[in-house]
Amino acid sequence: MIRPLAMIAAATLLGTVIASPAQAAPEWHKGIPPIATPWTAQVGPSNALPEYPRPQLVRDKWQNLNGVWEFAxxxxxxxxxxxxxxxxxxxVPYPIESALSGIQRHEDRMWYRRTFTVPAGWKIGSGQRLLLHFGAVDYDAKVYVNGTQVATHRGGYDGFDIDVTTALKATGPQELIVWAEDLTDAxxxxxGKQRRTSDRGIFYQGSSGIWRTVWMEPVAAAAVTDLGLTPDLAGKSLRLTVNVDSNQPLTAQANQPLTVRATARSNGRVVGSVTGAAGTELKVPVPNAHLWTPDDPYLYDLDVTLLNAGRTVDTVKSYFGMREIGTxxxxxxxxxxxxxxxxLFNMATLDQGFWPDxxxxxPTDAGLKFDLQQHKVMGFNAVRKHIKVEPDRWYYWADKLGLLVWQDMPAANTGPIPAEWRGQFEAELHELVREHRSWTSIIAWVPFNEGWGEWDRAATGRIADEVKAQDPSRLVNAHSGVNCCNSHGDSGRGDVIDHHQYLGPATPAPDATRxxxxxxxxxxxxxxxxxMWFGDGQAYEMxxxxxxxxxKYVANQKAVIGSAQSCGISAAIYTQITDVEGELNGFWTYDRQVAKMDLAQVRKVNKEIIAKADGSAANTPQPPPGTPGLTGIAFYPLDGTTEDTAGDHDATLVGGPAYGEGKSGQGLTLDGSTQYADTGAPVLNTASDYTASAWVKLDKADGAFQTVVSQDGASNSDFFLQYSGADQRFAMSFAGVRALAPAKPVVGQWYHLAGVRDSAKGELRLYVDGQLAGSVSACTAQAAPTGNTVIGRGKYGGNPVDYLDGTVDQVHxxxxxxxxxxxxxxxxSGN
Incomplete structure (x- = not known):
C-alpha cells in the first residue's frame, strides 16, 4: 500500500555512503554466528539479497537498496x-541482532542512514514518481528523506511503500534516514517467537530493525499498487482486482476513467483476456484450466496494463495458479x-523460519528456498508457517515448488494481549490477509496459537468470522491448539478444529461444519x-x-494414518523442519548442515499417509452388542469383601485399605498413598466399547490426581475414571484426553460416576449423578488389553500413580x- 504524507520520501542506489572527512569511514564486518549455514560465507555488501523482492507485481525498472548503511x-x-x-x-536487510548485520546486539531504538542517487533515466518529476519500498521494519519506523519526515509505520511483519517524489532534491545524492524502535516482549x-533474551526453550533471539529488502522504483502518475487474484474453478476464470494509486492529475486525460487490460498466458499462449475498470473485480477467462496441485504446481503468467483514455500508463507482470480449497x-x-x-490429506511440518546467521x-534466496525444497524431498505436501510472516519470495517458492501453506498470525506475548494493543493485533492480522491473499500456496489463515495473546473466546470467534468475511476463498483455523496451554476454549467458529499433542498425534474428530x-x-x-546453537538443547523426547x-518418526507417522482413518483428521503437522536454537527436534540441524533422519524412510511414510488418509476407508466397524442389563460383566459391591458378584474376577486388596461406611452398606476406604484393589486380570476389552461406574466420596480435592477405576496398559492406563487435579473436576480420560465435569466436587459428598468409551462415535463420555457431564473426541482405536483392572489408582509412564483418597463403592x-x-x-437405583 502506498502511504504518502504531505512530504514524502526517498530513493536509493547502492552508492557510496558519505563519511566524515575528519577520519576514515568505519567498515562493515560480518559477525561470527555460533554456527554457520552453507550460505553464511556467501553474504556480503555486494549481494545482500539482490533478487527482485516482489514476484507477483514485477516492473522492469527498480533499484535494490540493500547493502552497507550507517548505523547508530x-x-x-x-x-x-x-x-x-x-x-x-x-x-541491510539483516536484523541488528544477527551476525550477518555486523552489529550483533539488540538496541531498543536505532538509526539507519545512507545516501542514494536517482538514475537520470528515470525522469522523476517529468510525469514519473519515485516509490520507496520497505519489505519490513521491526517494529515502529519513521522515514526521513533529506531531513524531512516522509512516513511512519507500525508493524514488524508487513511492508510499506512511500511516494518520496516531493522530498527529493533536484540533483545529486539524496539522504535517507530510518529510525526504528523495537521493544519486543516489553x-x-x-x-511471534521473538524475545529480547532467548529462553533456550521455545522462544528465540529477537530480530530488530530493517529485516527485509529495501528498494525503489519509478512509476507513472497513475500506477498499479496491488493485484487481488482469486481463482474461480466453477466460473472457469481468475477473479482479478487491480488496485491503483492516482493521487496526481493525469494531464489531458484527468477526467477519463482508468481501465485495465489483463491477459493470462500458458507457456506463452494466450488463454484469456479481459478489459475493465481499475479497482473493480474482473474475470479473466481460464478455460480448461490446468489445475495447481502439490504434485503438479502449474502456474499461469499474467500481464496487466493500466490505460488512461487508451494510452498505456503502467504495465506489470504477475502469475497465478488455478486451485480451490474447500471441504x-x-x-x-x-x-x-x-x-x-x-x-487431500495435508502432511506438513512446523516451519519457524529462523536462521543462526x-x-x-x-542469508540468501537459495537458503530461503532450501527449507521448502526439503519439504518436497521428504514427501510433505504442506507447511505451517508458524507465527511468522516471510518475505514474498518464500511464498513464491511455495507456489513454484507446490506446497500448501497454513499461515499463522504472529502472536503477542503468551498472556492476554493488553486492551490497548488488541486493535493493533487485529489491524496487523487483516493486513497480513490483505497482503498475502493472492498467493496460490496459502490455503488457510490461523489467527491464534495455543491461546497466546487470546483475551476472550467470543472475541476469538468474532475475529475468525471477520477473517473469513475478508477472504471467503480459504479456510480459517480460528485457534490452533485449542486444547492446549492458554486457550480459552473452542469458540465454535472457523472451518477447523485443531488440537496439539506431543508426542501425539492428536486425534480430534470433525463435526458437521468443521x-x-x-x-x-x-x-x-x-x-x-x-x-547446536547453545552447544546443547532439548526436545519432547530425545x-x-x-x-x-x-x-520413532516412522512409528509416530503410522499412528497418523490411524488417526486419519479412525478420527477423520485432515492434516498433521510435525514439529519441525529444522532445529531452532535450543530446540533439537528438527529433521535438519539449525545450521542446515546435517540431516538427522534417513530422509528416504521419511519420504516413504509421508507418501503412505497422504495415500491412505483420504477418508476412503469404510466406516468404523460397529462393536458387538455386549452383555445386557445393569449388573455388568463384573460388579464389586465392596460390602466387606472384594468379591466379583457378576463374574469371576475377585479383587485383591493391596496396601491394607479398610472398609468403612459406603453409599450402600460398606465401601472401600483408601488413604491416597499406596492402597488399591487389583482384579488380577484385564476385565474390559479396551479394543471395543466399555463402561465403568462407581460411587465415590473424596476426602480431598486439590491439585493432585485421584483415580477411581482404571485398567493398566503397557505404559499408561488404558482409561482413567478419575478426579483430575489439573482441572479439579471429575473426568473420564485417556492419557492427554479428558471428558470433564463442569464443576469442582465437594469433599465428603457422594457422587455417582460413569465413564463411557463409545468407539463408534469416537467419544469418551462422563456422567455425574446420572447426567451427562462432559464428552470429548477420542476416536483412535485402542489396543487390546495388557494389564489388570484396578480400583483406586492409575498407571502413567510405567508407574503406579494417582491413588484415591476417599471411599469407593458399587463398582460396575x-x-x-x-x-x-x-x-x-x-x-x-443407588447401585
Whole structure:
C-alpha cells in the first residue's frame, strides 16, 4: 500500500555512503554466528539479497537498496541526525541482532542512514514518481528523506511503500534516514517467537530493525499498487482486482476513467483476456484450466496494463495458479479438506523460519528456498508457517515448488494481549490477509496459537468470522491448539478444529461444519555435536542416534494414518523442519548442515499417509452388542469383601485399605498413598466399547490426581475414571484426553460416576449423578488389553500413580457403551 504524507520520501542506489572527512569511514564486518549455514560465507555488501523482492507485481525498472548503511544507537528524544555520519556500519536487510548485520546486539531504538542517487533515466518529476519500498521494519519506523519526515509505520511483519517524489532534491545524492524502535516482549506488539533474551526453550533471539529488502522504483502518475487474484474453478476464470494509486492529475486525460487490460498466458499462449475498470473485480477467462496441485504446481503468467483514455500508463507482470480449497465428506462420512474438489490429506511440518546467521532473515534466496525444497524431498505436501510472516519470495517458492501453506498470525506475548494493543493485533492480522491473499500456496489463515495473546473466546470467534468475511476463498483455523496451554476454549467458529499433542498425534474428530487437524505433534530430538546453537538443547523426547530417531518418526507417522482413518483428521503437522536454537527436534540441524533422519524412510511414510488418509476407508466397524442389563460383566459391591458378584474376577486388596461406611452398606476406604484393589486380570476389552461406574466420596480435592477405576496398559492406563487435579473436576480420560465435569466436587459428598468409551462415535463420555457431564473426541482405536483392572489408582509412564483418597463403592464394569437412559437408571437405583 502506498502511504504518502504531505512530504514524502526517498530513493536509493547502492552508492557510496558519505563519511566524515575528519577520519576514515568505519567498515562493515560480518559477525561470527555460533554456527554457520552453507550460505553464511556467501553474504556480503555486494549481494545482500539482490533478487527482485516482489514476484507477483514485477516492473522492469527498480533499484535494490540493500547493502552497507550507517548505523547508530538512538537515544530517546534524539534529533534526526540529518547530514551527520553515523559511527557504525550495518548490512541491510539483516536484523541488528544477527551476525550477518555486523552489529550483533539488540538496541531498543536505532538509526539507519545512507545516501542514494536517482538514475537520470528515470525522469522523476517529468510525469514519473519515485516509490520507496520497505519489505519490513521491526517494529515502529519513521522515514526521513533529506531531513524531512516522509512516513511512519507500525508493524514488524508487513511492508510499506512511500511516494518520496516531493522530498527529493533536484540533483545529486539524496539522504535517507530510518529510525526504528523495537521493544519486543516489553509491549503487547505481535512478536511471534521473538524475545529480547532467548529462553533456550521455545522462544528465540529477537530480530530488530530493517529485516527485509529495501528498494525503489519509478512509476507513472497513475500506477498499479496491488493485484487481488482469486481463482474461480466453477466460473472457469481468475477473479482479478487491480488496485491503483492516482493521487496526481493525469494531464489531458484527468477526467477519463482508468481501465485495465489483463491477459493470462500458458507457456506463452494466450488463454484469456479481459478489459475493465481499475479497482473493480474482473474475470479473466481460464478455460480448461490446468489445475495447481502439490504434485503438479502449474502456474499461469499474467500481464496487466493500466490505460488512461487508451494510452498505456503502467504495465506489470504477475502469475497465478488455478486451485480451490474447500471441504468434502469422505466415504466414511467425515468432513475433510479438499483441494480442487478432491480430498487431500495435508502432511506438513512446523516451519519457524529462523536462521543462526540471519535470525528472522534467511542469508540468501537459495537458503530461503532450501527449507521448502526439503519439504518436497521428504514427501510433505504442506507447511505451517508458524507465527511468522516471510518475505514474498518464500511464498513464491511455495507456489513454484507446490506446497500448501497454513499461515499463522504472529502472536503477542503468551498472556492476554493488553486492551490497548488488541486493535493493533487485529489491524496487523487483516493486513497480513490483505497482503498475502493472492498467493496460490496459502490455503488457510490461523489467527491464534495455543491461546497466546487470546483475551476472550467470543472475541476469538468474532475475529475468525471477520477473517473469513475478508477472504471467503480459504479456510480459517480460528485457534490452533485449542486444547492446549492458554486457550480459552473452542469458540465454535472457523472451518477447523485443531488440537496439539506431543508426542501425539492428536486425534480430534470433525463435526458437521468443521474439519479437524493435528496442528502440532512429534518433537523427537537428537543432539549433533558442533551443530547446536547453545552447544546443547532439548526436545519432547530425545533419541540416542539417527536410526532410533528415524524409527520413532516412522512409528509416530503410522499412528497418523490411524488417526486419519479412525478420527477423520485432515492434516498433521510435525514439529519441525529444522532445529531452532535450543530446540533439537528438527529433521535438519539449525545450521542446515546435517540431516538427522534417513530422509528416504521419511519420504516413504509421508507418501503412505497422504495415500491412505483420504477418508476412503469404510466406516468404523460397529462393536458387538455386549452383555445386557445393569449388573455388568463384573460388579464389586465392596460390602466387606472384594468379591466379583457378576463374574469371576475377585479383587485383591493391596496396601491394607479398610472398609468403612459406603453409599450402600460398606465401601472401600483408601488413604491416597499406596492402597488399591487389583482384579488380577484385564476385565474390559479396551479394543471395543466399555463402561465403568462407581460411587465415590473424596476426602480431598486439590491439585493432585485421584483415580477411581482404571485398567493398566503397557505404559499408561488404558482409561482413567478419575478426579483430575489439573482441572479439579471429575473426568473420564485417556492419557492427554479428558471428558470433564463442569464443576469442582465437594469433599465428603457422594457422587455417582460413569465413564463411557463409545468407539463408534469416537467419544469418551462422563456422567455425574446420572447426567451427562462432559464428552470429548477420542476416536483412535485402542489396543487390546495388557494389564489388570484396578480400583483406586492409575498407571502413567510405567508407574503406579494417582491413588484415591476417599471411599469407593458399587463398582460396575460393562462390555458395552451404556446409554444415557441406562446410566440414569443405574444412578437412581443407588447401585
Amino acid at each position: 544507537k538512538a537515544e530517546t528524544g534524539q534529533a534526526v541526525p540529518a547530514g551527520q555520519s553515523l559511527g557504525e556500519r550495518v548490512l 509491549t503487547g506488539q505481535p512478536i 468434502k465428506k469422505g466415504a466414511d462420512g467425515k468432513l475433510r479438506i479438499a483441494l480442487n474438489g478432491k480430498i 540471519g535470525l528472522n532473515t534467511a 474439519v479437524s487437524i493435528d496442528g502440532e505433534h512429534g518433537g523427537f530430538g537428537l543432539k549433533v555435536s558442533n551443530h 533419541e540416542p542416534d539417527s536410526a532410533t530417531l528415524t524409527a 464394569l460393562y462390555d458395552r457403551a451404556l446409554s444415557a437412559t441406562e446410566i440414569a437408571s443405574l444412578y437412581t
